[in-house]
Amino acid sequence: VxxxxxxxxxxxxxxxxxxxxxxxxxxxxxxxxxxxxxxxxxxxxxxxxxxxxxxxxxxxxxxxxxxxxxxxxxxxxxxxxxxxxxxxxxxxxxxxxxxxxxxxxxxxxxxxxxxxxxxxxxxVMASSDQFLLTINGKGGHGAYPHDTIDPIAIGAQIVSNLHSIVAREISPVQPAVISVTQFFAGTPAATNIIPGMAKLGATVRALSPDVRKTLPERIERVIAGICAAHRATYEYKYSHGTPVTxxxxxxxxxxxxxxxxxxxxxxxxxxxxxxxxxxxxxxxxxxxxxxxxxxxxxxxxxxxxxxxxxxxxxxxxxxxxxxxxxxxxxxxxx
CATH class of the missing domain: 3.40.630.10 (Zn peptidases)
Structure with missing residues (x-):
């Protein structure tokens, strides 16, 4: 109106x-x-x-x-x-x-x-973007992890290493946030199955338009490196939301x-x-x-x-x- x-x-x-x-x-x-x-x-x-x-x-x-x-x-x-x-x-x-x-x-x-x-x-207020990530591994029995490509372990490493972007790649006087807020994997009815796939979701925020532009590529670089090291593939969708106010x-x-x-x-x-x-x-x-x-x-x-x-x-x-x-x-x- x-x-x-x-x-x-x-x-x-x-x-x-x-x-x-x-x-x-x-x-x-x-x-x-x-x-x-x-x-x-x-x-x-x-x-x-x-x-x-x-x-x-x-x-x-x-x-x-x-x-x-x-x-x-x-x-x-x-x-x-x-x-x-x-x-x-x-x-x-x-x-x-x-x-x-x-x-x-x-x-x-x-x-x-x-x-x-x-x-x-x-x-005065940050930008707000998000990404969705699917990790494609190889499922199997929980007793034989060496025969699988464990997407949960891979996802955990990705979550941990994403924090290094803000800590070591972004200037400490340019605030940014990468918060993984969703992690879905596994079979609720059983604890002895390593799944073949895991899904993650995250919110990504910055107070500098220039820093904001660099984050999608930096995030994917971490994802790609860890997935490659473990022989997994991935699907990565980054969505731009609200700009910096x-x-x-x-x-x-x-x-x-x-x-x-x-x-x-x-x-x-x-x-x-x-x-x-x-x-x-x-x-x-x-x-x-x-x-x-x-x-x-x-x-x-x-x-x-x-x-x-x-x-x-x-x-x-x-x-x-x-x-x-x-x-x-x-x-x-x-």
Missing amino acids: VGVIESGQGRGDKTFALRGDMDALPIQEERETSYKSTVPGVMHACGHDGHTANLMGAALVLNALKAVLPPGRIKLVFQPAEETVRGADVMVASGVVDDVDAIVMLHGWPVLAPGIIGVRNGP VNDTGITDLIREVGRDVLGGENVVELPEPTMGAEDFAYYLEKVPGAMFRLGTGCEYLLHTPKYDFGDAPLEAGISMMAETARRFLTQGK
């Missing part, structure tokens, strides 16, 4: 976008609120209901003031499917930011108190300025480090300058947990930040 507010008297040449994601997660909500999910097994455990409420609130404010705002356009991007990391990609491909000069989003952050925002220049310095500085004026300087904090989580807002930032900032929710429970609650307390700060950032960007564009 995309809305456009034409502001001011006459047509300005600047377009500023505000983005809010709308989708939920497959988690059963355990917190009792008046707005608790009515769909079993589905809840806004990442606070996207709060993101939508902030964007709608900013839309109401900006629309009410459009006659006195600087000339320009404010695009309101209500995005689905962030959690599947495809929603932004599809919207960008549809041209939603083709006429946009800058874009901003907020994300609820439980470790910050309501009324506080967190900002950071440059990379990189905040534009100029837009981040604008958010800082607005935060100090609207919330007070003591309520604008510098985020000490990026996170290795991912956010598909990165797709917009590959096309236009923009930034995301953290909005404190002060919830004692973390994101993606059954009791997380965005709550009403952050709304005043979030709506004020989004509306004033849009207004000030159009003012600077005059």
Whole structure:
């Protein structure tokens, strides 16, 4: 869903976008609120209901003031499917930011108190890719491993050696993560059978686009070497997902300025480090300058947990930040 507010008297040449994601997660909500999910097994455990409420609130404010705002356009991007990391990609491909000069989003952050925002220049969230690996060996009786090509032993060596990529091939000041999260092999009903095949799955993350580009080949080099040493074959499928989320310095500085004026300087904090989580807002930032900032929710429970609650307390700060950032960007564009 995309809305456009034409502001001011006459047509300005600047377009500023505000983005809010709308989708939920497959988690059963355990917190009792008046707005608790009515769909079993589905809840806004990442606070996207709060993101939508902030964007709608900013839309109401900006629309009410459009006659006195600087000339320009404010695009309101209500995005689905962030959690599947495809929603932004599809919207960008549809041209939603083709006429946009800058874009901003907020994300609820439980470790910050309501009324506080967190900002950071440059990379703020990692890329998120994955690979699936099938190891083809030779099965046999567990009593005679010498007559087999054991894919479990081979897979274990691969898992262990993948850690050397981050430890010894990537600069220690360029964070990266390779986490094997799936390992399937064997026959559940028997422990004396060495299987002929094993399957592995992993998530791969980086904070540098350059490091990200090198990881698929480095990973396959480890896989190929170990499989060759043990006479196994393999099938390797690497899938690129969300890019690195990189905040534009100029837009981040604008958010800082607005935060100090609207919330007070003591309520604008510098985020000490990026996170290795991912956010598909990165797709917009590959096309236009923009930034995301953290909005404190002060919830004692973390994101993606059954009791997380965005709550009403952050709304005043979030709506004020989004509306004033849009207004000030159009003012600077005059």
